Amino acid sequence: MKALVYTGPNEMQILERPYPEPADGEVVLKIDAVGICGSDMHAYHGHDPRRQPGLVLGHEFAGTVAESRALQVPVGSRVTGNPLITCGRCDYCLQGRDNLCINRTMVGMTRPGAFAQYMSIPAASLIDVPDAMSATHAAMTEPAATALHALNLSMRVMHRPLPETRTLVIGGGAIGLLSALLLKSYGCRDVEVAEVNPLRRESAERHAGCRTFDPLTTETPSNRFEFVLDAVGAKATRKLAMAAVKPGGVIIHIGLLDWDSEIDMRKLTLAEISLLGTYTYSMADMRATVAALHGGAFGDLAWAETRPLDAGGHAFEQLDKGSVATSKLILVPE
Numbered sequence: 001m002k003a004l005v006y007t008g009p010n011e012m013q014i015l016e017r018p019y020p021e022p023a024d025g026e027v028v029l030k031i032d033a034v035g036i037c038g039s040d041m042h043a044y045h046g047h048d049p050r051r052q053p054g055l056v057l058g059h060e061f062a063g064t065v066a067e068s069r070a071l072q073v074p075v076g077s078r079v080t081g082n083p084l085i086t087c088g089r090c091d092y093c094l095q096g097r098d099n100l101c102i103n104r105t106m107v108g109m110t111r112p113g114a115f116a117q118y119m120s121i122p123a124a125s126l127i128d129v130p131d132a133m134s135a136t137h138a139a140m141t142e143p144a145a146t147a148l149h150a151l152n153l154s155m156r157v158m159h160r161p162l163p164e165t166r167t168l169v170i171g172g173g174a175i176g177l178l179s180a181l182l183l184k185s186y187g188c189r190d191v192e193v194a195e196v197n198p199l200r201r202e203s204a205e206r207h208a209g210c211r212t213f214d215p216l217t218t219e220t221p222s223n224r225f226e227f228v229l230d231a232v233g234a235k236a237t238r239k240l241a242m243a244a245v246k247p248g249g250v251i252i253h254i255g256l257l258d259w260d261s262e263i264d265m266r267k268l269t270l271a272e273i274s275l276l277g278t279y280t281y282s283m284a285d286m287r288a289t290v291a292a293l294h295g296g297a298f299g300d301l302a303w304a305e306t307r308p309l310d311a312g313g314h315a316f317e318q319l320d321k322g323s324v325a326t327s328k329l330i331l332v333p334e
Helices: 038-044 141-155 175-187 197-208 235-244 267-272 283-295 307-322
Strands: 001-010 011-016 026-035 058-067 078-081 118-122 127-128 168-170 190-194 211-213 225-230 245-253 274-277 305-308 329-332
Touching: 001 307, 011 307, 026 078, 038 078, 038 307, 058 118, 078 190, 127 283, 141 175, 141 225, 141 245, 141 283, 168 235, 175 190, 190 197, 197 211, 225 235, 225 274, 235 245, 305 307, 307 329
Parallel strands: 168 190, 168 225, 190 211, 225 245, 245 274, 305 329
Antiparallel strands: 001 011, 026 058, 026 118, 026 329, 058 078, 078 127
């Protein structure tokens, strides 16, 4: 089978790989669509020691069951799936917080991913896709679930309802744009997006109806926003988030572009800021996200673009150069 393989920093190649052999309780999926994630780009740049050359990346997928060794999942089922492979036995899994499973592994990191014609995965990780839902939309479940999980977590600590907040989303990539779209669906009227790429600013304005600005050239007013969502996770964006948040406000930190930073602990303490970390999603979040996507909570997703899997190397180059307006490129195997 064909697979798009990470062969070295800034290098992706189409290579032949063996057809996957499923273990008991697993299925083989014919991949219908798979998105390129920011973490795939991080690996592409050689910045993720967990993802070594020779690996098939890709964990935002939709597919059709081609072979099943799980009685509950028949061949022909249309599915997406949770790329986190969890144990189901640890305290976190038993609490329904399976995203924190201490024994978790991951598609596209510890096992071959979905940048291929076929991929194996445990049946327990699958979520059914409605018949009327397109494969490209279903492949958006993983990043959309990240946004949904982060917003739901944030609402637990907010002092006023989310629709009343003035909100800043830092980063107009897929997670930032999906978060902005979901915020609007939740009733938030005052959402701004900070993004350095002018093409992505234009996309956020057109598709999410948000005001945007370039944080490199525009000074962000201090103490302006009750809620700040950092979808980038860089030293500069953490500094921006802390400066922009109002006393008593909430910052949710999603992105992990880099790890070194200083946090203004004086403001965090004296202004009683709630700073939250969020990691991925639970299976419950994934199921809720499929329903939300299908119901239109994230809009029509017309901003996402597709490319054939064979053009995957060029797609990575385009994203690296910031030469496309879309924040989500989805690869479609032949």
